[in-house]
Amino acid sequence: MTTTPIVTPLRTGRSLVTDTEFDTLAAFCADEYGLERTVADRIVDQALALVFVMGSTGEGTSMAPSELVDPGWHTLILHTGWYADWCQRQFGYFLHHQPNSKVRTRGLMTDVVARIRAVGFEVDERLWGTAADCNPPTCCGDGPCC
Template sequence: MTATVAITTRTGRSLVSKADFAMLAAFCGDEYGLERAVANRVVDQALALVFVMGSTGEGTSMAPSQKVDPGWHTLVLHTDWYANWCQEQFGYFLHHQPNSKTRTGGLMTSVVGKIRAAGFEVDDQLWDTAAECNAPACCGDGPCC
C-alpha cells in the first residue's frame, strides 16, 4: 500500500490582504500598461520572489525576470506599505538593488527553483522558463539565448 501525500503550494498573493493585493495589482496595471489579469500574475510572482529573497537572505543572488520586475517596482513604489510589510515578514527592510544585467536563463531557472522550493506556485511564462521559451527560441529577457 502506497500513501499519497498532497503537496500544497501557496501563492504570493496569499502573503497580503485581498485589499492590499487589489491596490497593488491595480497600480501595476495602470503604471505599466498591463491588463488586470496580467498585473495580478505579475504582482503575485513579485510577492513570492521578494518573500523568498527576504526570508532566505539571498536577495543579492536573485533577480526578477523582466516580466516580474514591474511587480517588484510596484511594491517598492508603495514605500510605507513595503517597509511595513518587509518588517512584518523578515524583520528588516529588503532593499531593491537592481541587477538586471545578470538576467540569464540559468539565473531565472535558479530563482524559479528557489521559489518552488519555498512552496510557492510559479508562473513559468513570466519567468521565461516555460518549455516554449527554451533555446533555440529566444525569450527576450537578457542574454539567455
C-alpha cells in the same frame, strides 16, 4: 495496506497579503505599466513570492526578477510605507532593491524559479522565461536571445 501520500498545496504570492492590498497593488501595476489586469495579477503574485523568498532566506543579493516580473517588484517598492511595514512583518528587516538586471540569464532565472518553488510557491513559468527554449518564435523577453 495502501498509503496515501500527503500533498502539500502550493502557496501563492497573493496569499502573503490581504485581498485589499493585492487589489491595490495589482491595479497600480496594471495602470502604471499599461498591462491587462489579469497579467498584472500574475506579475504581482510572482513578485510577492520572489521578494518573500529573497527576504526570508537572506539570499536576495544572488537573486533577480525576470524582466516580466520586475514591474511587480517596482510596484511593491513604490508603495514605500506599505512595503517597509510588510518587509518588517514578513522577515524583520527592510529588503532593499539592488538592481542587477544586467545579470538576467536563463540560468539565473532557472535558479530563482527553483528557489521559489523549493519554498513551496507556485511558479508562473511564462513570466520567468523558463517555460520553453528562449529562441524565436518562443521568445521569453529575458536576455539577448530575441
